[in-house]
Amino acid sequence: MSMSTAATQHAPYASIMVPLDLGIEAEDRVRFAASLADRFSSRLIGVAAEEIFLPLYGTDGAVGVDARVFEIEEVRVRDDLARAEEVFRRAAGARNAVEWRSAIGMPRLFVAEQARAVDLVVVSRHGPDDAGHGRMGLDPGDLAMDLGRPMLLGPRAPRRCRPAASSSPGRTPARPGARCGTACPS
Numbered sequence: 001m002s003m004s005t006a007a008t009q010h011a012p013y014a015s016i017m018v019p020l021d022l023g024i025e026a027e028d029r030v031r032f033a034a035s036l037a038d039r040f041s042s043r044l045i046g047v048a049a050e051e052i053f054l055p056l057y058g059t060d061g062a063v064g065v066d067a068r069v070f071e072i073e074e075v076r077v078r079d080d081l082a083r084a085e086e087v088f089r090r091a092a093g094a095r096n097a098v099e100w101r102s103a104i105g106m107p108r109l110f111v112a113e114q115a116r117a118v119d120l121v122v123v124s125r126h127g128p129d130d131a132g133h134g135r136m137g138l139d140p141g142d143l144a145m146d147l148g149r150p151m152l153l154g155p156r157a158p159r160r161c162r163p164a165a166s167s168s169p170g171r172t173p174a175r176p177g178a179r180c181g182t183a184c185p186s
Helices: 003-009 026-039 067-092 107-115 140-147
Strands: 015-019 043-050 098-104 120-124 151-154
Touching: 015 026, 015 107, 026 043, 026 067, 026 120, 026 151, 043 067, 043 107, 067 098, 107 140, 120 140, 140 151
Parallel strands: 015 043, 015 120, 043 098, 120 151
Antiparallel strands: none
16 A cells, blocks of 8 residues: 555544744745645644734823724734735635634734644744744744644745846846746846
8 A cells, every 4th residue: 555545544634723924925834734734634724813012101100001002903903813814715725624713812822722623733934034924923943842733844935036126138027926936037
């Protein structure tokens, strides 16, 4: 019996979870996790969380928060979570076994809590030149210490081109977000 036949008869991962942020690599991370979910006939779960940031005001030890600032920040966080869900659903495609979970709260704690119910967590490596992931972003090293579950550190997303300020004669600048390759200007 071949290994691929054995894998389809016994799925080692019933559920695969992928944490989301609004970074440029998020969609590629979901596609990678989705390909694993397809391979193992697993349920794909996307998760995201973000904290509400509130500036504190006060004097003489008394601290206050403006209620309007809280409401504005809460709407912004909910919008971020909705955008993360859109990224997840777009990248996951038309799969049947897809689930989305999100919360307003600390991303690292929320992901660790959600990981209790899954068999594998897929994250991607962050390089020193990678763009920031905002307040939803997670450090894979810190997350590994919290999970208590198998974690797969997937490949970083391919580098993306930035449009060239001026191109060489005969070369067309790459469109923003295009994958780097032979067509990218140097």
